[in-house]
Amino acid sequence: MILVFGSTGQVATELRALLPDAEFLGRDVADLSDPAACAGAIEARRPTAVINAAAYTAVDKAESDEATAHAVNGLAPSAMAQACAVLDIPFVHISTDYVFDGAGEAPFGVDHPTAPLGAYGRTKLAGEEGVRAAGSRFAIMRTSWVFSAHGGNFVKTMLRLGAERDVLTIVADQVGGPTPARDIAAACVAMAEQLGADAAKSGTYHFSGAPDVSWADFAREIFAQAGITCTVKDIETRDFPTPAKRPANSRMDCSATETIFGIARPEWKSGLADVLTDLGVTK
Template sequence: MKLLIFGKTGQVARELQRLVPDATCLGRDEADLTNPAACAAAITATRADAVINAAAWTAVDKAEAEEAAATVVNGAAPTAMARAAAARGLPFLHISTDYVFDGAGDQPFAPDHPTAPQNAYGRSKLAGEEGVCAAGGNHLILRTSWVVSAHGTNFVKTMLRLGKERESLNVVADQIGGPTPAAAIADALVAAAKAMAQGAQGGTHHFSGQPDTSWAGFARAIMAEANLPCRITDIPTTDYPTPARRPLNSRLDCSAFTTAFGIPRPDWRQGLTAIVKELTQ
C-alpha cells in the first residue's frame, strides 16, 4: 500500500515516516496548508492508495489571536483534501482533538457526543471535521489528546527540561485526560488506512492513551521514569491562566475504534519509557 502523508516535522508525521519510510511525505514547502487548493492538487496527482493528513495548526494559544489563519489550516485545508480524495475514491484519514468538546463532566466523551469547542483551536479543528464529513468520501477522523514523543515541543520534553533545572514544579491537577504517544497514533493510522484501502469504512473515532491521569500525575510519572528528584505540586487550572481555555475533562471513549479496527488504547506508560530512552540515548 502506498501512502501520501501531509506533514514532515510534526510529532505524528515523524513517527509515520519512521513506520512507513517509503511513503510520500509532503512538508510545508511542497503542500502549504495555508493554500488549500495546492493540497487538493497534490491528492489529485497522487498514485497513492490512501491519504493521511498529519499536518495542522497546533499552537493552541496563538490561535486565540489568529483564529482566521488557524481555521484555514485546520478547516479549509483538510476540507479541500477530503474533497479531492473523495473524487479519486481514496480513503482519507485526518487527526482531530478532544478540544472539539466542552470539557465538562467526568465521563469519557463518545464520538457522537455533541461538540462545543471552548477555544479558537477547537473551533478550527471542528471546522475541519465538518468539512471532511461533508466531502462524502470514505474518511477517518481520529480524535486524540495530549500527544507526546521525542520530537518537537510537548509536555514530556518540557517536564524533562524543567525537571533538570528545578527542585520543584507546580503542575495543573484538575485537567484529566489520556496522554497519547505519537508512535501509537502512527501505528493506528497505518493499520486503519490498510483496512480502509481494502474496503473498511471509517467514520469519527477516538484514540488516546490509558490510563487517564492529570497533568500533575503525568509529570510525576515523567520524573520517575527519568530518575529526576524534582517534586510536583498540584495546582488548579485557575492558578495557571492561559490565553486559550483548556478543557478540564479530556477523557475519550475509544471503545468504538477498538471494535471497528481491533486497535486497543495504548498504555502511555510504555510509550513514556520509549520516549525517555530515545531522548537519553
C-alpha cells in the first residue's frame, strides 16, 4: 500500500486517479505542522512507499508566516524521510524551482548552488536537506508552474479573468516550464516503483513541462486553446509587485530524470488541452 500525504491538492487529486488502493492523508488526519505525527503515521501504517504531495504553498503568506511554512515544508518532510529510512521504503518528495535565485537564462542543473529569494524557497530547501540527510530511498522532484483542472492555479485564473476582460497585463520577464499535475503524479508513481527496486536511483531531480515559456505567452496559449478573445499585454515583474520575490528564470535541466528514470519532460500544451477538456472548456 502506498501512503500519500495530501488529499485535495492538485497533485494529490491526480494521484487518486492513478492509485485507487493508496491511502491519502489530508490535514484532518495528518497535521504537517506536527512532524512527529507525520512520522508516526508512516510507522503505524508501514506502507510500501510514501509520496509527499502536501506542502505550504502560499508563497506570499510565507513571508509573514515562515515558522509555519518551515514546519510544513522543512521539518515534516525530514521526519517522513527518516521514518521511511527506518522501514527501507521509497520516499518521493515534491520540491520547487524556488530553491534557486532565478538568475541568468540557462536551465538550472540539479547540482547548481541553491539560493532562495524568500521564505517559501528557504523552507522548501530545508525540506530537501532533511530528506537527503535521512538517507532513505528517496527522490526529490523539483517542479514548477503546476496546473490542473483542480484547485487554484494560473490556468483557471486566466480562464476566469479572460472571460471578464478584454485586456490583461501579464508578466513577461519570468520564464519557466508549466507542468501538468497529472504528469507530476505519474512521475511520482514511476519514481516510487523504481526506487523500490533500485535504491541507487536516490537523489534530486528536475521535472517541468516543455517548452519553457513566459507567463504572458502561457496566458496567450490558454486563451488560444479556449477560444477566448482577450489581449495579453506584456509587463515586467517590477510592474506587478508582490510580497515574495519570484525567480525570473525557472528553467530547469530535466535530463537526469529522463536518463535515470526514463521520464521525459511533458508537453504542457497537450496537457493544457486535457485540462480544458476536463473543465468542459471548448472553443
